Amino acid sequence: MSSLLSKKEVIRHREFRFLGMAAETNNQAEFKGEGVIPSLWSDFYANHVLERIPNKINSSMIALYTNYESDETGAYTFALGTEVVEGHDVPSGLEEWVVPESKYVVFTTRRGPVQEVVVEAWQEIWEWSKYNERAFQFDFELYDLRSVDPMNGQVDIYISVK
Template sequence: MKPLKRPSTTLAGIQVRTINRNGQALQDLSDLWRTFYENQVQQQITHRLNDDIWVVYHDYVSDHRDEYTAFIGCPVAGPSFIPAGLDALTVADGLFLPRAVQGHMPQALMAEWEHIWQNDAQLNRTYHQDYEIHPPAPAEDLACWIYLSVHA
């Protein structure tokens, strides 16, 4: 697929700082998802634009081998719609390379990220903000989309 111009989007949700070493990111992201569901974060976002769940990877120190912040949340109309106790994040507009993730989750998603990291040099990534969009009811042939921020 070719890179697409994507608009900016404001999100409400929760986040954690992590790193892809010694299983730390896997543990932190599992804990973040568990917190998202146990604390019913999606239901707290009463003014969400839709029921898609976004996972944003941002604030990279350098690339996927160093620290970054992972955010899970839902799109809202703007910063004034962020519920108390939740974090706000604006995904900047920009050029993103879309990647369809197919198969059983979370294995298919993890396999796609491994493929991305192995082919990192060819993808021309900016490491500004990358994100996943998980539909409320994933289809059998499409689990989610990954959008990688790339250079023009």
Template sequence: MKQNKEKNLTEWKHESSEDKITLKQIEPTRIEELTSFTLAGISAITTNETERSKDGKIGKLFEQFHSQNIGKKLGVNIQEDGHYSCYFNYEQGDAGLYEIMVSVKVQETSQLQSLDTINTFTVPAAKYAVFVTEKGPIIEMVQRAWDDIWQWSQQPDNNRAFTGDFEYYSKDINPEDGQAEIYISIK
């Protein structure tokens, strides 16, 4: 068995006289401990199964967030600090319902109470496995990274906490050729 490390991918090669099998497993770029912070934005409740169908809600939520300039409505200039896609209120880990919120980071929530469609969530202080997507069309790269993260989380030593996971998109991200960071809360 040969092990190579390149771009945070570990590649195992098993070679026999009849076949050659290559398995890839993504690894976090880093482990990071963060203090709590508050996000404000628009949200929906969904499942991974729903997101794999034509009834997926996440894409529509992103579209609404950007087309309605939600960041600016919150009094926060989205270009200053990028935006977040946060996953929380998991009912059965990644197998059941969860809430998704497309959002911006806010300091104060009292001024948001008059906005009916705006939700807030305080991302708890936690330890995170941080994954950086490949560079490319951002939607495709994030989906590909999540497929790898689901496989990574099935490994015995990778214990997700499901307290609040999020994607961070920098202020200057290029949707056609960008990268995002995905933070997975771990035990």
């Protein structure tokens, strides 16, 4: 199978603050259609969460994966939000994390329907994970100007590595 992703070398990404709405889930529940990720995305848009987040750095959206119980088989926290500057009150219903400086491998999806290309990318990342050491600290998807059109978007997925 040829790769649908472009993969960059290991990079160091600076520390940043993230603010967003979060829920705990696991991949087994998500695969069975019993997970929280689709409803969190719906709520995020329906409740205009991005507009409610104070002190945004830019208009990019981030899907954050953290609080890993173990690896891709365990529970984790999934959050939707954005990068913010320090020094603000956290609005009700939102949570804040400081994502430390870390090493990442950045995967870039092909252009296409965002829901489709992100799922494809994760399938390839899980395959890649069998032969590479993930850190299971903070991973995130970056939705920037390239993903404004949900039918022809492109997303960068940052996977923390040891």
